[in-house]
Amino acid sequence: MSTTTEDRETGTPRHTTVGWPPRNRRELLVKSLWIGVWLVFLSSPVEDLVSGRHSTGATVAGSAGLAVFVGVYLTLVFRNIGRPFSPRVVLVLGGVLGVLAPVLAVTLGSAWLGLFVYLSVAWGATLPLRAAYWAIPASALVMYLIGLRSDEAEARGLVVLVLLIGFAMSGVGQLVRTTIELRKARATVAQLAANEERLRLARDLHDLLGHSLSLITLKSELAGRMLPGHPDQAARQVADIEQVSRQALVDVREAVTGYRRPRLAAELAGAQVALTAAGVRAEVPAEPDLAGVPEEAESALAWALREAVTNVVRHSGADRCAVELSRRQTLDGPMLELRVEDDGAGGSGKGPGNGLTGLTERLQKAGGVLEAGRVRHGFRLVARVPTADRRT
Incomplete structure (x- = not known):
């Protein structure tokens, strides 16, 4: 299992698999291998069935019991991790395992004691922590008591394994549940933020346009009444309407630019x-120091970072990407420098694309510069903007 990451725009998982069913062949292969490792403890029961030590009826019954046990186990543990069952279903399926494991071990011998490992895993992964803390030691005790009748040494060796694996799976189950709850909380926060942004946009548009539109309506009505008898005064009202409309258009454009x-x-x-979701090991600073950086310059750096990360995710095939933000003293004055470097293949090698060309123009308007190109072990993009508004 790997850690959960989310898509940059939608907030949904893209690359990793904790708490989610596999969505592509790679994830299916990884999860299948992880499941297969845990099935190693079935070797003893299978060898016992094919050894011929039991009667035909006991072999058939044991095979059926083992098939039911494995099917219930896989359904309960691995399906429940991605899409949890209701508590009632968990108790029923866990109870089936809790009955089959001791029955098969008692009737068919010590080779079947390994089923208690699966029982411990199932209870640790699906039961609430308080219940698991009782169920796992209980399963280990029952397994040891059954083992005393046939092979005490093997039972004693399995006790520690049952306890360790069971409590380890309790931690994994708790991690999955916490991850799912965190994902839901993030989705709720994102929805609340979107709603707040809509309200803010509505308030700003009302403040910007409410007065202007009311004035335009009033002057339009006044011009209509003046038009038959006082065309000169009506013309002045129309000129005022044009001026108010132009100013309202300017205000709206400025507001949209800010958004x-x-x-x-x-x-x-x-x-x-985005980098983590694409499987790229990311090194990104947390909080930027933007003291003295004009908004236009900050915006240009933000566009540069977005373009660089997009290229890393889509085209580079990189395993690592480092983002650095630092202040530099240059011949042109103090600069804020953004450096994005990855260990991928870089671009096509046919010259700068439209994205880099647009970034260069955008940075030049903000008084900055852009440097981009391949380095020894990947690709590097460096963008610099002044930390003081040179127009002042």
Whole structure:
């Protein structure tokens, strides 16, 4: 199992598998291998069945019991991790395992004591912590008591294994449940943030346009009444309407520009999520120091970071990407420098693409510069912007 990450834009898992069923062949192979490792303890019961030590009826009954046990175990543990059953279903399936394990071990011998390992795993992964703390030692005790009748040494060796694996799976189950709850909480927070942004946009648009539209309506009505008898005064009202409309259009454009302007802190957080979700080991600073950096310059750096991360995720095939943000003293004055370096293959090698060309123009407007190209072990993008507004 691996850690959960989320898609940069939708907040849904993309690359890893904790708490989720496999969605592609690679994830299916990984989960199948993980399941297969745990089935090693079935070798003893299978060898016991094919050894011929039991009668035909006992062999058939044992095979059927083993098949039911394994089917219930896989259904309970691995399906329940991704899409949890109701508590009643968990108790029923866990009870089936709790009956089959001792019955098969008592009737068919010590070779079947390994089933208690699966019983401990199932209870540790699916039961609440308080219940698991009682159920796991109880299963180990029952297994040891049964083992005293046939092979005490083997039973004594399995006791520690049953306890350790059971409590380890309790931790894994708790981690999965916590991860699912965290994912739901993040989705709720994202929804609340989106709702708050809609409310803010509605308030801003009302503040920007409410007065202007009311004034336009009033002057339009006034111009309509003046038009028959006082065309000159009506013309002045129409001129006022034009002026108010133009100003309202300017206000709306400025507001929309502010909403569309990316923020460097948000882009850094998004870069961490996007790189991790793509399976790239990310090294991203947490909080940027933007003291003295004009908004236009910050926006240009944010666009540069977004473009660089997009290229790393889509085209580079990199395993590692490092993002650095630092202040530099250059011949052109103090600069804030963004450096994004990965160990991938870089671009196509046919010159800068449209994205880098657009970034260069955007940074130049903010008084900054862009450097991008291949290095010895990957690709590097460096963007610099002034830390003081040179227009002042």
